[in-house]
Amino acid sequence: MFGRRKKEPLIPYDKRGKIPVIRASICTGEQVAGFKDPETGKFDELMLIRSPADLQTYLREYDVTESEIKREW
Numbered sequence: 001m002f003g004r005r006k007k008e009p010l011i012p013y014d015k016r017g018k019i020p021v022i023r024a025s026i027c028t029g030e031q032v033a034g035f036k037d038p039e040t041g042k043f044d045e046l047m048l049i050r051s052p053a054d055l056q057t058y059l060r061e062y063d064v065t066e067s068e069i070k071r072e073w
Helices: 052-061
Strands: 019-024 031-036 043-049 070-072
Touching: 019 043, 043 052
Parallel strands: 019 070
Antiparallel strands: 019 031, 031 043
16 A cells, blocks of 8 residues: 555557657756657657666667767757
8 A cells, every 4th residue: 555656558559660868947957868750740758757777777678879869959
């Protein structure tokens, strides 16, 4: 009842034809990882990045390398 909250499983995502992006807020520093469609510009949020461990989880689960990630402000 008062234990730790279980982590929700990551949603399987089809990333074909999309660019991995991390959007960061200039004001608060909040970072959100996801994929952006280069044709439409639509951004699909997948997870909140709070720590380097969260970034590593994103890289591992969605098979992305740090060199592929584009950062947007």
